[in-house]
Protein backbone atom coordinates (compact mmCIF):
# COMPACT_ATOMS: atom_id res chain seq x y z
CA UNK A 1 0.00 0.00 0.00
CA UNK A 2 1.09 3.58 -0.66
CA UNK A 3 2.91 5.01 2.37
CA UNK A 4 3.14 8.72 2.90
CA UNK A 5 6.82 9.74 2.97
CA UNK A 6 7.96 10.69 6.47
CA UNK A 7 10.07 13.59 5.26
CA UNK A 8 8.40 16.23 3.14
CA UNK A 9 9.88 16.65 -0.34
CA UNK A 10 11.41 20.13 -0.27
CA UNK A 11 11.71 20.27 -4.05
CA UNK A 12 14.63 19.48 -6.35
CA UNK A 13 18.11 20.51 -5.21
CA UNK A 14 19.09 22.34 -8.34
CA UNK A 15 22.18 24.45 -8.96
CA UNK A 16 21.67 27.92 -7.51
CA UNK A 17 22.57 29.63 -10.80
CA UNK A 18 19.22 28.40 -12.16
CA UNK A 19 17.19 30.36 -9.61
CA UNK A 20 17.20 33.60 -11.57
CA UNK A 21 16.83 32.06 -15.02
CA UNK A 22 13.55 32.30 -16.89
CA UNK A 23 12.22 29.70 -19.31
CA UNK A 24 12.90 30.85 -22.89
CA UNK A 25 9.82 32.48 -24.40
CA UNK A 26 9.68 31.72 -28.12
CA UNK A 27 7.55 33.59 -30.64
CA UNK A 28 3.96 32.51 -30.02
CA UNK A 29 3.07 29.40 -32.03
CA UNK A 30 0.08 29.71 -34.38
CA UNK A 31 -1.81 26.87 -32.67
CA UNK A 32 -1.48 28.54 -29.26
CA UNK A 33 -2.93 31.83 -30.53
CA UNK A 34 -5.80 29.95 -32.22
CA UNK A 35 -6.57 28.16 -28.96
CA UNK A 36 -6.26 31.18 -26.70
CA UNK A 37 -8.07 33.75 -28.84
CA UNK A 38 -10.47 31.52 -30.75
CA UNK A 39 -9.10 32.81 -34.07
CA UNK A 40 -8.74 30.68 -37.18
CA UNK A 41 -6.77 32.82 -39.63
CA UNK A 42 -3.38 33.67 -38.19
CA UNK A 43 -0.12 34.87 -39.69
CA UNK A 44 3.09 34.39 -37.76
CA UNK A 45 5.68 37.07 -38.37
CA UNK A 46 7.42 36.59 -35.04
CA UNK A 47 10.36 34.20 -35.39
CA UNK A 48 12.08 35.15 -38.65
CA UNK A 49 11.12 31.90 -40.35
CA UNK A 50 11.01 31.60 -44.13
CA UNK A 51 7.48 32.63 -45.21
CA UNK A 52 7.75 30.57 -48.43
CA UNK A 53 7.98 27.27 -46.53
CA UNK A 54 10.89 24.82 -46.81
CA UNK A 55 12.90 24.29 -49.99
CA UNK A 56 10.98 21.78 -52.19
CA UNK A 57 14.20 19.81 -52.61
CA UNK A 58 14.49 19.56 -48.82
CA UNK A 59 10.93 18.24 -48.57
CA UNK A 60 11.74 15.55 -51.15
CA UNK A 61 14.92 14.62 -49.26
CA UNK A 62 13.04 14.29 -45.97
CA UNK A 63 10.41 12.09 -47.58
CA UNK A 64 13.08 9.83 -49.02
CA UNK A 65 15.08 9.67 -45.80
CA UNK A 66 12.00 8.81 -43.72
CA UNK A 67 12.41 5.15 -44.81
CA UNK A 68 15.60 4.87 -42.81
CA UNK A 69 14.68 6.47 -39.50
CA UNK A 70 14.96 3.09 -37.78
CA UNK A 71 18.73 3.72 -37.93
CA UNK A 72 20.54 6.24 -35.77
CA UNK A 73 21.76 9.28 -37.71
CA UNK A 74 25.41 9.76 -38.63
CA UNK A 75 26.61 11.36 -35.40
CA UNK A 76 29.46 13.14 -37.16
CA UNK A 77 27.16 14.40 -39.97
CA UNK A 78 29.98 13.50 -42.36
CA UNK A 79 28.34 14.39 -45.68
CA UNK A 80 26.88 17.67 -44.48
CA UNK A 81 30.24 18.71 -43.04
CA UNK A 82 32.00 17.78 -46.29
CA UNK A 83 29.49 19.76 -48.29
CA UNK A 84 29.82 22.87 -46.11
CA UNK A 85 33.62 22.57 -46.02
CA UNK A 86 33.78 22.45 -49.82
CA UNK A 87 31.36 25.36 -50.16
CA UNK A 88 33.36 27.62 -47.85
CA UNK A 89 36.85 26.27 -48.64
CA UNK A 90 37.59 25.20 -45.08
CA UNK A 91 38.90 22.00 -43.50
CA UNK A 92 36.01 19.57 -42.73
CA UNK A 93 37.58 19.23 -39.26
CA UNK A 94 36.67 22.86 -38.61
CA UNK A 95 32.94 22.29 -39.21
CA UNK A 96 30.51 21.23 -36.51
CA UNK A 97 26.77 20.59 -36.97
CA UNK A 98 24.29 21.46 -34.24
CA UNK A 99 20.65 20.80 -33.41
CA UNK A 100 20.05 24.37 -34.54
CA UNK A 101 22.75 26.99 -34.01
CA UNK A 102 21.19 27.31 -30.55
CA UNK A 103 22.84 24.05 -29.57
CA UNK A 104 26.21 25.36 -30.72
CA UNK A 105 25.84 28.37 -28.40
CA UNK A 106 25.22 25.85 -25.63
CA UNK A 107 28.23 23.70 -26.60
CA UNK A 108 30.46 26.80 -26.57
CA UNK A 109 29.30 27.59 -23.04
CA UNK A 110 29.85 24.01 -21.86
CA UNK A 111 33.29 23.74 -23.40
CA UNK A 112 34.69 27.17 -22.57
CA UNK A 113 33.17 28.72 -19.48
CA UNK A 114 34.57 28.29 -15.99
CA UNK A 115 32.82 29.96 -13.02
CA UNK A 116 33.65 33.67 -12.98
CA UNK A 117 34.61 33.86 -16.66
CA UNK A 118 33.13 36.79 -18.54
CA UNK A 119 31.10 36.81 -21.73
CA UNK A 120 30.68 40.13 -23.54
CA UNK A 121 27.58 40.62 -25.68
CA UNK A 122 25.37 43.41 -27.01
CA UNK A 123 21.91 44.08 -25.57
CA UNK A 124 19.29 43.64 -26.87
CA UNK A 125 20.43 40.66 -28.90
CA UNK A 126 19.62 36.97 -29.43
CA UNK A 127 18.50 36.00 -25.93
CA UNK A 128 20.49 32.77 -25.46
CA UNK A 129 24.05 34.03 -24.90
CA UNK A 130 23.16 35.56 -21.54
CA UNK A 131 21.36 32.65 -19.80
CA UNK A 132 23.92 30.14 -21.05
CA UNK A 133 26.69 32.18 -19.46
CA UNK A 134 24.73 32.24 -16.21
CA UNK A 135 24.14 28.48 -16.36
CA UNK A 136 27.90 28.00 -16.24
CA UNK A 137 28.26 30.47 -13.35
CA UNK A 138 30.01 32.80 -15.76
CA UNK A 139 29.29 36.53 -15.86
CA UNK A 140 27.43 38.01 -18.83
CA UNK A 141 28.51 41.56 -19.64
CA UNK A 142 25.78 43.23 -21.63
CA UNK A 143 26.79 46.29 -23.62
CA UNK A 144 23.87 48.47 -24.78
CA UNK A 145 23.44 49.21 -28.48
CA UNK A 146 24.23 52.72 -29.66
CA UNK A 147 21.79 54.11 -32.24
CA UNK A 148 20.45 50.54 -32.62
CA UNK A 149 23.89 49.24 -33.64
CA UNK A 150 26.35 47.14 -31.67
CA UNK A 151 28.73 49.51 -29.92
CA UNK A 152 31.92 47.67 -30.84
CA UNK A 153 34.23 50.20 -29.17
CA UNK A 154 32.34 49.91 -25.88
CA UNK A 155 32.27 46.11 -26.17
CA UNK A 156 36.02 45.95 -26.72
CA UNK A 157 36.56 48.24 -23.70
CA UNK A 158 34.79 45.68 -21.54
CA UNK A 159 37.05 42.82 -22.62
CA UNK A 160 39.52 41.82 -19.91
CA UNK A 161 41.74 38.86 -19.01
CA UNK A 162 38.74 36.81 -17.79
CA UNK A 163 36.72 37.36 -20.99
CA UNK A 164 36.39 33.99 -22.68
CA UNK A 165 33.85 34.89 -25.34
CA UNK A 166 32.69 38.03 -27.11
CA UNK A 167 29.49 37.64 -29.13
CA UNK A 168 28.92 39.65 -32.28
CA UNK A 169 25.41 38.99 -33.51
CA UNK A 170 25.81 40.09 -37.09
CA UNK A 171 23.24 41.09 -38.31
CA UNK A 172 21.98 41.67 -34.80
CA UNK A 173 18.63 40.24 -33.80
CA UNK A 174 16.29 42.16 -33.14
CA UNK A 175 17.56 45.28 -34.95
CA UNK A 176 18.86 43.82 -38.22
CA UNK A 177 21.84 46.22 -38.15
CA UNK A 178 25.40 45.03 -38.86
CA UNK A 179 28.83 45.80 -37.50
CA UNK A 180 30.99 47.03 -40.38
CA UNK A 181 34.19 45.47 -41.63
CA UNK A 182 36.18 48.35 -40.18
CA UNK A 183 34.62 47.77 -36.78
CA UNK A 184 35.40 44.06 -36.94
CA UNK A 185 39.01 44.84 -37.97
CA UNK A 186 39.35 47.21 -35.01
CA UNK A 187 37.96 44.57 -32.70
CA UNK A 188 40.58 42.01 -33.76
CA UNK A 189 43.33 44.63 -33.40
CA UNK A 190 42.43 45.02 -29.77
CA UNK A 191 41.11 41.70 -28.51
CA UNK A 192 43.78 39.16 -27.53
CA UNK A 193 43.76 35.54 -28.63
CA UNK A 194 42.53 34.40 -25.20
CA UNK A 195 39.06 35.62 -26.08
CA UNK A 196 37.00 33.70 -28.64
CA UNK A 197 35.19 36.08 -30.99
CA UNK A 198 31.92 34.43 -31.98
CA UNK A 199 30.16 35.75 -35.08
CA UNK A 200 26.53 34.69 -34.91
CA UNK A 201 25.61 34.92 -38.58
CA UNK A 202 22.15 33.36 -38.48
CA UNK A 203 21.00 35.89 -41.13
CA UNK A 204 24.21 35.85 -43.20
CA UNK A 205 22.51 34.79 -46.43
CA UNK A 206 20.17 37.81 -46.43
CA UNK A 207 22.88 40.47 -46.12
CA UNK A 208 23.34 42.79 -49.10
CA UNK A 209 25.70 45.43 -47.65
CA UNK A 210 29.19 45.44 -49.22
CA UNK A 211 30.45 46.56 -45.82
CA UNK A 212 29.55 43.27 -44.14
CA UNK A 213 32.47 41.45 -42.49
CA UNK A 214 32.30 37.70 -43.18
CA UNK A 215 33.45 35.97 -39.97
CA UNK A 216 35.11 33.23 -42.03
CA UNK A 217 37.62 35.75 -43.44
CA UNK A 218 38.93 36.32 -39.91
CA UNK A 219 39.01 32.59 -39.19
CA UNK A 220 41.05 32.05 -42.36
CA UNK A 221 43.48 34.77 -41.24
CA UNK A 222 44.12 32.69 -38.11
CA UNK A 223 42.15 34.68 -35.54
CA UNK A 224 40.55 32.91 -32.59
CA UNK A 225 37.01 33.01 -33.92
CA UNK A 226 33.95 30.84 -34.40
CA UNK A 227 31.20 31.42 -36.95
CA UNK A 228 27.61 30.29 -36.35
CA UNK A 229 25.10 29.86 -39.16
CA UNK A 230 21.78 28.10 -39.51
CA UNK A 231 19.36 26.32 -41.83
CA UNK A 232 16.44 27.76 -39.84
CA UNK A 233 16.12 31.08 -41.63
CA UNK A 234 16.79 31.44 -45.36
CA UNK A 235 16.77 27.66 -45.93
CA UNK A 236 13.37 27.30 -44.27
CA UNK A 237 14.19 24.36 -41.98
CA UNK A 238 13.55 25.82 -38.50
CA UNK A 239 11.34 22.89 -37.52
CA UNK A 240 14.04 20.32 -38.25
CA UNK A 241 16.70 22.03 -36.09
CA UNK A 242 19.98 22.18 -37.92
CA UNK A 243 22.74 24.77 -37.81
CA UNK A 244 26.51 24.78 -38.14
CA UNK A 245 29.60 26.31 -36.67
CA UNK A 246 33.01 26.81 -38.29
CA UNK A 247 36.08 27.42 -36.16
CA UNK A 248 39.61 26.27 -35.38
CA UNK A 249 39.77 22.42 -35.58
CA UNK A 250 41.27 22.23 -32.09
CA UNK A 251 38.25 24.03 -30.64
CA UNK A 252 35.86 21.92 -32.73
CA UNK A 253 37.52 18.81 -31.29
CA UNK A 254 36.70 20.01 -27.76
CA UNK A 255 33.16 20.97 -28.77
CA UNK A 256 32.70 17.43 -30.10
CA UNK A 257 33.52 16.13 -26.62
CA UNK A 258 30.49 17.95 -25.14
CA UNK A 259 28.23 17.19 -28.12
CA UNK A 260 25.49 14.62 -27.70
CA UNK A 261 26.40 11.55 -29.78
CA UNK A 262 23.43 11.83 -32.20
CA UNK A 263 22.62 15.52 -31.85
CA UNK A 264 21.33 16.14 -35.38
CA UNK A 265 18.62 13.83 -36.69
CA UNK A 266 18.91 12.10 -40.05
CA UNK A 267 15.99 13.96 -41.68
CA UNK A 268 17.55 17.29 -40.76
CA UNK A 269 20.92 16.25 -42.21
CA UNK A 270 19.38 15.16 -45.52
CA UNK A 271 17.18 18.25 -45.73
CA UNK A 272 20.13 20.55 -45.08
CA UNK A 273 22.21 18.86 -47.81
CA UNK A 274 19.38 19.25 -50.30
CA UNK A 275 18.54 22.84 -49.29
CA UNK A 276 22.17 23.91 -49.78
CA UNK A 277 21.92 22.86 -53.43
CA UNK A 278 18.52 24.45 -54.06
CA UNK A 279 19.70 27.63 -55.73
CA UNK A 280 16.26 28.51 -57.11
CA UNK A 281 14.74 28.49 -53.66
CA UNK A 282 17.58 30.56 -52.23
CA UNK A 283 17.17 33.13 -55.02
CA UNK A 284 13.39 33.27 -54.64
CA UNK A 285 13.69 33.70 -50.88
CA UNK A 286 16.17 36.56 -51.26
CA UNK A 287 14.02 38.27 -53.89
CA UNK A 288 10.89 37.93 -51.76
CA UNK A 289 12.74 39.38 -48.79
CA UNK A 290 14.14 42.33 -50.74
CA UNK A 291 10.73 43.14 -52.25
CA UNK A 292 9.03 42.84 -48.85
CA UNK A 293 11.68 45.01 -47.24
CA UNK A 294 11.16 47.77 -49.80
CA UNK A 295 7.37 47.55 -49.46
CA UNK A 296 7.49 47.76 -45.66
CA UNK A 297 10.08 50.58 -45.67
CA UNK A 298 7.80 52.63 -47.92
CA UNK A 299 4.74 51.79 -45.85
CA UNK A 300 6.49 52.74 -42.59
CA UNK A 301 7.79 55.98 -44.11
CA UNK A 302 4.33 56.89 -45.41
CA UNK A 303 2.97 56.46 -41.89
CA UNK A 304 5.79 58.34 -40.18
CA UNK A 305 6.89 55.16 -38.39
CA UNK A 306 10.60 55.04 -37.61
CA UNK A 307 12.42 51.78 -38.35
CA UNK A 308 15.96 50.48 -38.36
CA UNK A 309 17.26 49.64 -41.86
CA UNK A 310 17.79 45.88 -41.87
CA UNK A 311 20.30 43.43 -43.36
CA UNK A 312 18.12 40.48 -42.31
CA UNK A 313 14.58 39.16 -42.83
CA UNK A 314 12.95 41.25 -40.12
CA UNK A 315 12.45 44.93 -39.30
CA UNK A 316 12.65 46.64 -35.92
CA UNK A 317 10.21 49.53 -35.81
CA UNK A 318 8.95 52.12 -33.36
CA UNK A 319 5.19 51.81 -32.93
CA UNK A 320 5.08 55.01 -30.89
CA UNK A 321 2.81 53.17 -28.42
CA UNK A 322 3.30 50.82 -25.53
CA UNK A 323 4.88 47.80 -27.21
CA UNK A 324 3.06 45.29 -25.01
CA UNK A 325 -0.33 46.78 -25.87
CA UNK A 326 0.53 46.83 -29.58
CA UNK A 327 1.69 43.20 -29.41
CA UNK A 328 -1.57 42.05 -27.80
CA UNK A 329 -3.79 44.09 -30.09
CA UNK A 330 -1.96 42.73 -33.12
CA UNK A 331 -2.56 39.22 -31.78
CA UNK A 332 -6.27 39.91 -31.65
CA UNK A 333 -6.04 40.89 -35.31
CA UNK A 334 -4.45 37.50 -35.97
CA UNK A 335 -0.94 38.81 -36.59
CA UNK A 336 1.84 37.50 -34.36
CA UNK A 337 4.86 39.81 -34.14
CA UNK A 338 7.49 40.13 -31.43
CA UNK A 339 8.12 42.62 -28.66
CA UNK A 340 9.64 42.41 -25.21
CA UNK A 341 13.08 43.70 -26.19
CA UNK A 342 13.34 46.11 -23.30
CA UNK A 343 12.44 49.19 -25.32
CA UNK A 344 9.12 50.90 -24.57
CA UNK A 345 7.63 51.11 -28.05
CA UNK A 346 9.74 49.02 -30.44
CA UNK A 347 8.66 45.70 -31.95
CA UNK A 348 10.10 43.33 -34.55
CA UNK A 349 8.25 42.01 -37.56
CA UNK A 350 9.47 39.24 -39.86
CA UNK A 351 9.32 40.20 -43.53
CA UNK A 352 6.64 37.99 -45.05
CA UNK A 353 5.05 37.21 -48.39
CA UNK A 354 3.32 40.15 -50.13
CA UNK A 355 -0.03 38.99 -48.70
CA UNK A 356 1.37 38.67 -45.18
CA UNK A 357 3.02 42.09 -45.35
CA UNK A 358 -0.26 43.67 -46.46
CA UNK A 359 -2.13 41.85 -43.70
CA UNK A 360 0.39 43.07 -41.12
CA UNK A 361 0.01 46.67 -42.28
CA UNK A 362 -3.78 46.54 -42.27
CA UNK A 363 -3.71 45.20 -38.70
CA UNK A 364 -1.11 47.76 -37.62
CA UNK A 365 -3.18 50.60 -39.08
CA UNK A 366 -6.21 49.39 -37.16
CA UNK A 367 -4.26 48.99 -33.92
CA UNK A 368 -2.54 52.38 -34.16
CA UNK A 369 -5.81 54.12 -35.01
CA UNK A 370 -7.59 52.66 -31.98
Ligand SMILES: Cc1ncc(COP(=O)(O)O)c(C=O)c1O
Nearest residue numbers: 100101102126173202230232243
Ligand atom coordinates in the same frame (compact mmCIF):
# COMPACT_ATOMS: atom_id res chain seq x y z
C1 LIG B 1 20.85 35.59 -34.04
C2 LIG B 1 20.33 34.22 -33.90
N1 LIG B 1 21.16 33.23 -33.60
C3 LIG B 1 20.73 31.97 -33.47
C4 LIG B 1 19.41 31.66 -33.63
C5 LIG B 1 19.00 30.23 -33.41
O1 LIG B 1 18.62 29.63 -34.55
P1 LIG B 1 18.55 28.05 -34.69
O2 LIG B 1 18.83 27.42 -33.38
O3 LIG B 1 17.18 27.78 -35.18
O4 LIG B 1 19.61 27.72 -35.69
C6 LIG B 1 18.48 32.64 -33.94
C7 LIG B 1 17.06 32.34 -34.08
O5 LIG B 1 16.20 33.14 -33.98
C8 LIG B 1 18.96 33.98 -34.07
O6 LIG B 1 18.13 34.98 -34.34
